[in-house]
Amino acid sequence: MSPELLLPLCTFAAISSITPGPNNTMMLASGLNYGFVRSLPHLFGITCGFSFMIFATGLGLHVVFEQVPVLQIVLKYGGALYLLWLAWKLAHAAPMSAEQAALSRPMGFWGAAAFQWINPKAWVMSLTALTTYLPQGFGVGDAALLAGVFGVIGTLCVGCWAMFGVAMRRVLQDPRSVRIFNIVMALALVATLYPLLA
Template identity: 55%
Template sequence: MTPNTLLAASLFAVVSSITPGPNNMMILASGVNFGFARSLRHLFGITLGFGLMVLLVGLGLHTVLDRWPVIYSTMRWAGAAYLLWLAWKLANAGPPSATASRATQPMGFFAAAAFQWVNPKAWVMAVTAISTFLPAQAQPPHVFALAALFMALNLPCVATWGAFGSAMRRVLQEPKKLRLFNMLMALALVGSLIPMLT
C-alpha cells in the first residue's frame, strides 16, 4: 500500500470502528453491566473476529458472495434477527448479582468473534475496506497487512466504548437507572440496524 492509501485505510478503520454500531453498543452495555476487565474476552473476540473476516473477504470470500448474493442476504437477515434477540435480552436484563446464572455473564470470546459473521455493519466495513483499499489482484501479504491494520485500530476504538461503559457504572448503581440504561441500549442496538438494512 502507498502511504496515501495507508492513511486513507487507517482513517476509514478508525471512523468505522468508533462510530455507533452493534459491537460498540454491546461492549458499552457490557462495560456498564460487568466492568471493563470482565468484558475483555468480548472485546478481543470482536477485534480478532472482525480481523479474520477482513482477511477471508480479501482472500476471496467476497467473490462467493458476489456469485451467490442470497448467502449475503440470508446472513444479513439472520444477523438482524440475532441483534433483535440480543436487544430483547438486554432490555430485560436485571442488575448482575453474585449468584447470577451463566445467562447473565458477559459475551465470551468465541461468541463475540462468531457474531461478526452475522453483524451487518461488520460485513459492510469488511467488503468496503477490501474493495476500496486493495487492488483487484492483491496478493495475500497485502490482505494480511490490511487485516492487521484494521485489528490494530479496531481494538482501541471498541475498547473506548467498553471503558466509557465501565466508567458509567458508578452513575448507574441503582437498579432503576441500570434498567433504564439497558432499555436505551437495547433501543440503540435496534436503531443501529436501520441504516444497514435499508
Template identity: 50%
Template sequence: MTTELLIAFIAFAFVTSVTPGPNNMMLLASGVNFGLRRSLPHMLGISLGFMVLVMAVGLGLGQVFEQVPQLYTLLRYLGATYLLYLAWKIANAGAPDNTVGERSKPFSFLQAAAFQWVNPKAWVMAIGAITTYTPQDNFVVNVLLIAALFALVNCPSVGLWTMAGSLLRNWLGNPRVLRGFNIAMALLLVVSLYPILADVNGVL
C-alpha cells in the same frame, strides 16, 4: 501499499470502528453491567474475529456473494434476527453485581468472534476495506496486512465504548436507572438495524 493509502485506510478503520454500531452498543452495555476487565474477552473477540472475516472476504468469500447475492441477503436477515435477540437479552440484563443465571455472563471471546459473521456492519466494513483500500499487486499479502491493521485499530477504538460503560457503573448503581439504561441500549441496538431493514447500501 503507499503511505497515502495506508493513512487513508487507518482513518477509515478508526472511523468505522469507533462510530456507533451493534458491537459498540453491546460493549457499552457490557462495560456498565460487567466492567472493563470482564469485558476484555468480548473486545478481543470482536477485533480478532473481524480480522478473520476481513481475510475471508479478501481471499474469496466476497466473490461468492457477488455470484450468489441471495446468500448475502439471507445473512443480513439472519444477522438482524440475532441482533433482536441480543437486544432482548440486554434489555433484561441483571444488576452489575448479580452473579446468578445466564444474564450475569458477558460475551466470551468465541461468542464475540462468531458474532462478527452475522454482524451486518462488520460485513460492510470488511467489503469496503478490501474493495477500496487493498492494492491488487501482491494482493494476498495486502489482504493480510489490511486485516491485521484493522484489528490493531479496531481494538482500542471499541475499547473506548467499554471504558465509557465502565465509568458509568457507579452512576448506574440504582437498579431502576440501570434498567432504563439497558432498555435504552437495547433500543439503540434495534435502531442500528435500520440500514438493513431499509435496504441501504454503503458504509454504516
C-alpha cells in the same frame, strides 16, 4: 498497498470502528455490567473475528457471495433477527447485584468472533475497506495488512466503549437507572438495523 493509502486507511478504520454499532453497543453494556477485565474476551473476539473476516473475504470469500447471492440475504436477515434477539435480552435484563455479576458471564471470545459474520455493520466496513483500500491485483500480504490495521485500531476504539461502560457504573448506582440504561442500549442496538433494512 501504497504508503500514501495507509493514513486514509487508518482514518477510515478509526472512524468506522469508533462509531455506534452492534459491537460497540454490546461492549458498552458489557463494561457496565461486568467491568473492563471481564469484557476483554468479548473485546478480543470482536477484533480478531473482524480481522479474520476481512482477511478471508479479501482472499476470495466475496466470490462465494457473488456466486450464491442468496447467502447475502440469509446473512442479512439472520443477522437482523439475532440483533433483535440480543436487544430483547438486553432490554429485559434485570440489574445485577455484585454477586449475580460475578456468577454470570459476558459474551466470550468465540461468540463475539462468530457474531462478526452476521453483523451487518461488519460486512459494510469489510467490503468498503477491501474495495477502497486494496490495489488491483492485491496479494495475501495486502489483505493481511488491511486486517492487521483493523485489528489494532479496532481494539483501541471498541475498548473505549467498554471503558465508557465502566465509567457509567459510577453514575448508574441504583437498579432503576441500570434498567433505563439497558432499555436505551437495546433501542440503540435496534437502531443499528436502520441502514441494513432501509
